[in-house]
Amino acid sequence: MRRTLAPRPLPPAEDQAARFARQREADRTATAEDYVELIADLLRADGEARAVDIARRMGVSQATVTATIGRLQRDGLVETKPYRGLFLTDAGRDMAAAAKARHELVVQFLIAVGLDAETAEQDAEGIEHHASEAALQAFERFLAARKAAG
Amino acid sequence: MRRTLAPRPLPPAEDQAARFARQREADRTATAEDYVELIADLLRADGEARAVDIARRMGVSQATVTATIGRLQRDGLVETKPYRGLFLTDAGRDMAAAAKARHELVVQFLIAVGLDAETAEQDAEGIEHHASEAALQAFERFLAARKAAG
DNA sequence: TCCGAAAGTTAGCCTAGGCTAAGAAGTGTG
DNA sequence: CACACTTCTTAGCCTAGGCTAACTTTCGGA
Ligand SMILES: [Mn+2]
Ligand SMILES: [Mn+2]
Ligand SMILES: [Mn+2]
Ligand SMILES: [Mn+2]
Numbered sequence: 084m085r086r087t088l089a090p091r092p093l094p095p096a097e098d099q100a101a102r103f104a105r106q107r108e109a110d111r112t113a114t115a116e117d118y119v120e121l122i123a124d125l126l127r128a129d130g131e132a133r134a135v136d137i138a139r140r141m142g143v144s145q146a147t148v149t150a151t152i153g154r155l156q157r158d159g160l161v162e163t164k165p166y167r168g169l170f171l172t173d174a175g176r177d178m179a180a181a182a183k184a185r186h187e188l189v190v191q192f193l194i195a196v197g198l199d200a201e202t203a204e205q206d207a208e209g210i211e212h213h214a215s216e217a218a219l220q221a222f223e224r225f226l227a228a229r230k231a232a233g
Numbered sequence: 234m235r236r237t238l239a240p241r242p243l244p245p246a247e248d249q250a251a252r253f254a255r256q257r258e259a260d261r262t263a264t265a266e267d268y269v270e271l272i273a274d275l276l277r278a279d280g281e282a283r284a285v286d287i288a289r290r291m292g293v294s295q296a297t298v299t300a301t302i303g304r305l306q307r308d309g310l311v312e313t314k315p316y317r318g319l320f321l322t323d324a325g326r327d328m329a330a331a332a333k334a335r336h337e338l339v340v341q342f343l344i345a346v347g348l349d350a351e352t353a354e355q356d357a358e359g360i361e362h363h364a365s366e367a368a369l370q371a372f373e374r375f376l377a378a379r380k381a382a383g
Numbered sequence: 384t385c386c387g388a389a390a391g392t393t394a395g396c397c398t399a400g401g402c403t404a405a406g407a408a409g410t411g412t413g
Numbered sequence: 414c415a416c417a418c419t420t421c422t423t424a425g426c427c428t429a430g431g432c433t434a435a436c437t438t439t440c441g442g443a
Binding site (some may be wrong): 092093094096099100101102103104105106109110113117124125128136139140141142143183193196197198200202204205208209210212214215216217218221222224225 | 242243244246249250251252253254255259260265267274275278286289290291292293336343346347348349352354355356358359360362363364365367368371372374375
Binding site (some may be wrong): 111114143144146147150151154165166 | 428429430431432433434438439440
């Protein structure tokens, strides 16, 4: 009986490179996802999404929000009416809806596997951006099975 | 019986800001973790870790590796002997061991909840950096219970 | 109505992490 | 042992996403 596991061989270099590349891609879209999700939440809850509120909730300066919103606008996700708040384009609404659904699913899944609610919220904020469609489907299956067994 | 769930209220602004701040912090350390983990893997598998191999496996240019290694060196994680490869400091070895353990755990966990192995490897590469200690413990408990149940 | 507070923008700065192109420095083989 | 090839570094560029300080614009209450 062996004590130590045989170390797994390194994956092929190209495969590993592809994984890192996809991860870098996910990192690049994460900020946009979090912003549009928050804008959608504020629009629903408050009827408006102001830059100052986004700054407070993101924990970031107003100047940073201005710059980030500029990129979101450039990318066709957001429209602005100064002093009248921010609005989502169709593309922005789509992204927000997807981000929100993903966020909720990841939170529920983490709670279902035994994580406390507050930590689940914390970790979901990062994990959500790195869970593939296949992973989200696995999480959904898990929740459905858990509920059926309930 | 209600059809639609009541939308959850927004969390307190300070809580939400703290979550985003922690996520940004995790993003900043992710590159270092991936590099030292890879260096440790190469040292074990090949007996040396050369910049050119890291570039190939990270999917990045050699110039980028030079710059990143410079930061790791500045931060006391890595030592270099030009043309003789890279070496980890004690701190680097510690970080690599932790990163490796976390990586393996996340992969095994994702497979256990029904994800295919290749996607598990892909998603783990990102998720590993956002799973808190509490989450990792929950994943371990889940795997242990799964094993006990057979 | 006006004037101070709040909200937003602008300017100027920074670091991380990417890139290409060009040059320097080892390595190993004929 | 020389020279071609590989490896590594340097220089110069870029974008995202942070910051502070100073300015402008709008809003609302006295
Ligand atoms: Mn998030
Ligand atoms: Mn989110
Ligand atoms: Mn990783
Ligand atoms: Mn990893």
